[in-house]
Amino acid sequence: MSDHVVCGADELDDGDHLVVELEGREIGVFRVEGEYLAYTNWCAHQGGPVCEGSLAGTTEATLDPETRDYDLDWVKEDRVLRCPWHAWEFDALTGDCLHSDQYRLVEHEARVEDGDLVVSL
């Protein structure tokens, strides 16, 4: 396990992310809802550069059992990462793929030490 200082922790605001190269590997670092996270820049679908996608929100449905209508809400703003290749959605806070539990982002430990954002590979 080796530690890498990526940037100052305060250089990332909530909803920001950037892709850096560490030990020859591309790693995306994220700040989501105050948490720091790091993922390999590789999409489980077809290997696309997932961390270069945008962070936005997504839709969530609630079924009204009386009317059998769906209410659609826009949720998780600045938290849902969309792969730039085929738009698969991942929850950047948990690494989960939104449409299938067979896939997820490849996660690495990220933490703040002495004001720096440190990623361990």
Next chain:
Amino acid sequence: MATETTNETQAEFADVEVVDCDVHVSYAENVQRQVAQRMDEPWAGYADPEETPARYRKPSPGLPKPLGGRKSFHVGRGLPHRQMVQEDLVEGLGVDYPILNVIGLVDTLFKTDRAIEEMRGINDVLVEEFLDHDDDYRGLMTLSLQDPVRTAEEIDRLGDEDQIVGGFVYYGTNYQKPAGDPSHDVIFQALEDNDLTPAFHTSNYIQKATHLRDLENLFAWHSLALGWAVQEATVSLISQGVPEKFPDLDFVMMEGGVGWLPFLMGRMNREYGQWRQEVPYLEKSPEQYIRDRFYFSTQPVEEFDDPTHMKQVLDIIGTESLLFATDYPHYDFDDPSAIDRFLRQFSGDDRRQVLSGNAKEAFGLSV
């Protein structure tokens, strides 16, 4: 149909019950007359063959020419219909429980009031002239999608007829919205309330898809049309979240064949990954909805140059999703042995499931 062949076929099925999910009551003139007699004016006159010439009664697919020297597009022997079902299908082919429907083409009619009135007449004829005469017959009541509220009332009207086991939509015609359109929720609600199963039957000649309408001949058209309508129904129902809205309903797709199913499962899965945001109510993959909640009738079974390939296709689909159907008495019907030659390569239980067990589950048959 030669008597020898039918006796052989019947012997093959002596050991197993056979439910035929797609048996048509021909909408012949005598049946049309019976329907018209149960309709109110002014619509009765439109439907009655004695009052209105055939070319004004319904849009016609114009079949006879492509069928060349054939006498009729029916394989039956021109007997009165009940006798035909009994002699050809039950005694001849070994079908124990025919599930009857009427292709009355109601959703090809641009007058909605007439479509609704004719739907009611057809359903009364199905019950009074067919189901009431044989305890082993079951029926699918005709449903029009043109006025969902009145169709829901029709479902409630006939909901406690024991031998009615589902609703029959002749699907893919010009005057219908896609199967899963929310305006149809009242129909699904009524079906769920009455323990009836929706069945979407392909409309093979009168379709809203212009890319099919423009094909050059019946060979081209029929190659695509049958599968197309039920694919559209399947995709629409899943894309509108209907299986989640109505957790007690299963969905039956009829006369589309099955060879395209592996394609559709994989294709919808792929689209779901890309467009999940549009359909956030889906709780699992489209493939899983198809496997868990949909049934597909086998006819017209695809015919590969290497017949063993069909077994491989059925392996992918899984026998639990398949319902046996003949489409009797139409010219493109399947003799039960056409599918049974593949089913015999599965276990005895799997074979029984396709020939009758799945149909009992799909339609809640108490036989």
